[in-house]
Amino acid sequence: MERLLDFFKACSDAIRLRLLVLLAQKDFCVCELVAxxxxxxxxxxxxxxxxKSMGLLTTRKEERYTYYTLAITDAIQRALLDDIxxxxxxxxxxxxxxxxxxxxxTLRMRYRNQYT
Numbered sequence: 864m865e866r867l868l869d870f871f872k873a874c875s876d877a878i879r880l881r882l883l884v885l886l887a888q889k890d891f892c893v894c895e896l897v898a899x900x901x902x903x904x905x906x907x908x909x910x911x912x913x914x915k916s917m918g919l920l921t922t923r924k925e926e927r928y929t930y931y932t933l934a935i936t937d938a939i940q941r942a943l944l945d946d947i948x949x950x951x952x953x954x955x956x957x958x959x960x961x962x963x964x965x966x967x968x969t970l971r972m973r974y975r976n977q978y979t
Contacts, residue, residue: 869917870940877956878902878910880947883933884957886920887948888964892928899963 873879881900885891891899896907911931914920921934935941951957 866918866937867939870919870935870937870943873914873917873919874943874947876910878906879914881956881960882907882910882914883919883944884947884951885960885964886931886933887944888961890923890930890932892930894928896931899960 873883878900882896885896885899893904893907893911896902896911897904900907911920915922915931919933919935919940921932922929923932924930935944951961
């Protein structure tokens with residue numbers, strides 16, 4: 864029951880919900896999430912740490928970048944997120960974020976230089 868409550872807590876914050884929706888589409892490093900969302904690096908990092916502590920994300924290192932991966936294994940949590948993903952374009956911030964996602968390599972090359 865605690866895991867389900869943590870999931871609802873995660874979704875109750877607009878920034879964390881945006882991050883979950885983005886990470887459901889692909890893995891991102893912090894600098895890419897900053898570029899897509901327009902939010903500050905400390906704010907993104909804080910919310911990613913919260914999501915990771917809730918067990919909703921895992922990380923992997925590539926060179927000097929840490930990539931965040933969605934780690935939802937609970938069937939109910941997955942179903943809830945899938946429903947959000949089916950309708951995310953009805954919510955302007957989620958729609959804008961999705962529109963900002965471009966080719967992964969282009970995005971990385973374009974914005975990594977700002978944060979290295």
